[in-house]
Amino acid sequence: METKNFTYSIQTEKSPEHVFKAIREVRSWWSGLYGESFSGETKELNDEFSFRAGDGAHYSRQKLVEVIPNQKVVWLITESELSFLEQKDECVGTKIVFEISEKDGKTELVFTHQGLTPEIECYDSCAPAWSMYLQEKLLPLIR
Numbered sequence: 001m002e003t004k005n006f007t008y009s010i011q012t013e014k015s016p017e018h019v020f021k022a023i024r025e026v027r028s029w030w031s032g033l034y035g036e037s038f039s040g041e042t043k044e045l046n047d048e049f050s051f052r053a054g055d056g057a058h059y060s061r062q063k064l065v066e067v068i069p070n071q072k073v074v075w076l077i078t079e080s081e082l083s084f085l086e087q088k089d090e091c092v093g094t095k096i097v098f099e100i101s102e103k104d105g106k107t108e109l110v111f112t113h114q115g116l117t118p119e120i121e122c123y124d125s126c127a128p129a130w131s132m133y134l135q136e137k138l139l140p141l142i143r
Contacts, residue, residue, distance in 0.1 A: 005115065010108070014142055019100050024043045028137075029138040046064060057082070072099050077094050
C-alpha cells in the first residue's frame with residue numbers, strides 16, 4: 001500500500017516569480033488567524049524560523065534546505081512540539097515542499113508536507129490546518 005503525503009495544489013494567472021515571492025513571505029500568510037507568533041528568517045537557503053500558535057499548543061522550527069528561485073522551496077522541520085499529540089515531536093524530520101511550475105498557461109503551486117500521512121496522529125489536525133492557511137492566507141497573496 002502506498003502512503004500518501006498531504007498535498008494541496010493551487011493554480012493562478014500570476015507568474016512563477018510572484019508565487020515564489022509570496023511563499024517566502026511566510027509572516028504574511030502563516031500568521032494572523034490564531035494569535036500566532038513568528039520569529040526568524042524565511043527567504044534564503046539555511047534560514048531558520050519558528051512558529052507558535054494556539055497558546056503554545058503548536059510550536060515548530062523550520063530550516064530552509066532547498067531554495068530554487070521561482071521553482072521550489074523546501075523546509076525541514078527540525079523541532080516540533082504539538083501539545084495535542086501523544087508523540088509531541090511527531091513532525092520532526094518531515095519536509096514541507098512548495099513546487100512551482102507552469103501548466104496549461106498558468107502557474108501551478110503544489111504544496112506537499114512529506115511525512116504528513118493519514119497513518120500519523122497529527123494528520124487529522126494538521127491537514128485541515130494546512131488547507132486553511134493555504135486557502136485563506138497564501139492564496140489571496142498569490143492571486
